[in-house]
Amino acid sequence: MFKKLLIANRGEIACRVIKTARKMGIATVAVHSDADRHALHVEMADERVHIGPSPANQSYIVIERIMEAIRQTGAEAVHPGYGFLSENPKFAAALEAEGVAFVGPPVGAIEAMGDKITSKKIAAEAGVSTVPGYMGLIADAEEAVKIAGEIGYPVMIKASAGGGGKGMRIAWTDAETREGFQSSKNEAAASFGDDRIFIEKFVTQPRHIEIQVLADSHGNAIYLHERECSIQRRNQKVIEEAPSPFLDAETRKRMGEQAVALAKAVGYASAGTVEFIVDGEKNFYFLEMNTRLQVEHPVTELITGIDLVEQMIRVANGEALSIRQEDVQLNGWAMESRLYAEDPFRGFLPSIGRLTRYRPPEEVAEATRAVRNDTGVFEGGEISMYYDPMIAKLCTWAPTREAAIEEMRVALDGFELEGIGHNLPFLSAVMDHPKFVAGDMTTAFIAEEWPEGFQGVTLPEPALRRIAATAAAMNRVAEIRRTRVSGRLGNHERRVGEDWVVGLQGESWPVTVKADRGGATVRFADGAAHRIESDWTPGQSLARATVDGAPLVLKVDKITGGFRLRTRGAELKVHVRTPRQAELAALMPEKQPPDTSKLLLCPMPGLVVKIDVAEGDEVQEGQTLCTVEAMKMENILRAERKGVVARINAGPGDSLAVDDVIMEFE
Missing domain, CATH: 2.40.50.100 (RNA polymerase II/Efflux pump adaptor protein, barrel-sandwich hybrid domain)
Structure with missing residues (x-):
């Protein structure tokens, strides 16, 4: 086995690879740019090598810089992660020439499958169903318009060397084709150094389902079931799960066998993913093959118990697969939420800055539940404008899909993140969306369900009442603390009144709070009551409570006269006032936002x-x-x-x- 592995990547995937290498007793080398000098993956690795300025095209994707790091450290193998050089055949060839193992497929397989135009031709020749399109080179925007007209709108304009949603546009008209063609070429050139573009039919109402394959250099290949990746925005995946709630066993088997046949046709060896578009009748069409580890690989690991990074390293070391197709289990259900540094209230545009607070939920691995957080950041670290905006991949597992979703809801509510814009509220909103819960979704899910953009979550009245009752109980605890701090003597609890008015999300409820040693009972004016139990104390940023026996997790910030609370994707200003304070507050005029219409x-x-x-x-x-x-x-x-x-x-x-x-x- 290799003694030293260099990871030619950064962020959470570099940290992920280091964890497995450490488990296997392999020393690790991290490479880093100026911006990543103090990054988590650099701190985790056994050795570190500086490879250049912050922009990726001056550091992480410069092959010679990586080769210099390999020579300097004596690394015997390189894991490329995903993105950057992971699907670059020139990089794999350079490693081969240097006598260094590439933890990935052979150069020929990368060339055949990494180029989307070539891969579609090979797939068609192998009898794999493919989406109609034009695979030749397209000279300019006018030729693109002509081709789009022949295929029939809508069409997908894609970068041949693309990935991760970069260099990709959907066009419904000639004008959109002209504009999309140029933008795709620009993005492709900037991201991959290759501006070739192709066009294919955009299948409406599609689901994005992919098959994980694993192959060795001895002719063995298996599939590790599928992942549902239909929740996307800007053609980039946001939430993934395994298995898919849509497939039946027969379709799963046919897709898996086709994926394996394609892998064998190109002499594939390593972990790879064959992506399909699946329509409402379960017809599936080959989309592309990613000749690398996928971002969403943890959900496959959670339902199969197979460490994909370990298998990649063993295959690169020349070992034969020890796993046969019949050994691959499908155990339970797994969810992955991609936590991005982006503002969902501004059309998911990127956000940068310092993580003033970063406290993910505790990771657990139990017989009936699991929580896993793959990350490459830390509290006090900075999210840079130079790289992908991903902060973490939060994953949950449970025996059923319903239970896995509930685990994810609680985990998202307990994820503390401050200092930058982030998509936690949106992820929570998806987990509670009826269509998602029912498994009824396509790649257009986000565009269809939030056509005017995400504006936050409006919780139903029963949920608001539970929050209002909890806030009233929390306020009582805060008031007791306040009276003690003020230096008053006597029975503090008697000094805190029982009658309060809770206001949130346009509603106002008079309540009575009666406390005992076990918690508090909060009664509303209509007679309805909730029993609140919590060990929250003032100053804690996370409140874990049970309301009538059901769990409730609240992110807490103190504001004048109440709290700012986040739960289930909703950001709420909750005011808890005495009846007289509430009466006076109702007379105060609301502050109007500034006019920015011009x-x-x-x-x-x-x-x-x-x-x-x-x-x-x-x-x-x-x-x-x-x-x-x-x-x-x-x-x-x-x-x-x-x-x-x-x-x-x-x-x-x-x-x-x-x-x-x-x-x-x-």
Whole structure:
């Protein structure tokens, strides 16, 4: 077995690989850029090597920089993780020439399957069902429009060397094809150094289901069941699960066998994923093969008990698979939520900054439940604009899908994260969405269920009452603490009144709080009562309570006259006042937000790529105003209404913060 492994990656996947290598007794080498000098993966590894400036194209994807690190440390093998150089045949060839093992497939398999145009041709020749499309090179936007018309709208414009949603656009019209073609080429060139584009039919109402395969260099190949990856935004997966709630055993077997046949056809060896688009009739079409470890691999590990990273390392060491197809179990259900540094209230645009608080839920591995958090960050660390915005992958497992979802709900509520915008509220909203709970979803789920964008969660009255009752009980504890701190003497509990008015989400409820040694009973004016039990004390940022025996987890911040609470995707300002205070508060006028209707504000931290208008121009609703790049994605900002450009405050190359004014209108 290898004695030293270099991980040619960063973040959570580098940390993930280090954990398995450590378990196998293999020493590890981390590489890092300027921005990652103090990153978690660097701290975890046995050795570290600096490989260049912060931008990935000057460090992590520069092959010679990695090769220098290998020579410097004497690493015998390299695990590329995903992204960066993981599907670059030139990198695999360079390692081979150096006599260093690549923990991934042979160069030929990467070349055949890593290029999406070539892979579709091979899949078609192998008898695998493929989506109609044009696999040849496309010269310019006009040729793209012609091809799209022949295939029939809608079409998917994709980067041949793409992945992770980069260089990908859906077009429904000629105009969208022209615009999407150029943006896809730009993103592909920036992310992969390869701007080739192809076009295929976009299957409406599709589900994205992928098969995990594992193969060795001795001709053995197996499949490890499927993952459902239909919850996506901007063609990037957000929530994954294994198995799929849609497939039956027969379809699963047919998809798995096709995936294995394709792997064998290209001489595949290592872990890989064959992705399919599946329609409502369970017809499936080959989409692409990812010749690397997938971001969502933990859910497969949780339902099979197989460590995919360990298997990859053993295959790279020349070992034959010790697992046969009949050995692969399907045990229970697993969920993965991708926690991103992005603002769901601003169209999921990237967010950067320092993690002033980062407290994930405790990891557990029990017979009836599991919680796993793959991460590459820590409290006090910084989320950089240079890399993918992923913070962590929170996974849960349970014997049934219903139980796995409930485990995820509780885990998300208990995840403390402050300092940056993040998508925790959105992830919680999905877990409670009736369609998701029923397993009724397509890749258009987010666009269909939140067509105007995510605006937060409005909880139903029964849930609000449970929160109101808990807040009233918490307020009583806080009031007792306050009277003690104030220096008053006597029986503190008698000094705290029983009658309060709780206001939240536009509702107002008079309640009576009666406490005893075991907790508190909170009674509403209509006679309904809730029993609250909790060990929360003032100052704690997380409150774990039971309401009538059912668990409730609240993220807590103190505000004047109450609390700011987060639970189940809802952000709530809860005021707990005396009846007289509530009476006076009702007379106070509400503060109105500032009018920004005549301003174009930068929606996320980023770099201005292009300004498409000039001062004095009249613009129409929907017209492109400018392009801002953030975390390797181009974001086109458009006019919300007709108007005249009065002033432009930024130009190409300018670095902007959130809400910086790009331009003003008359």
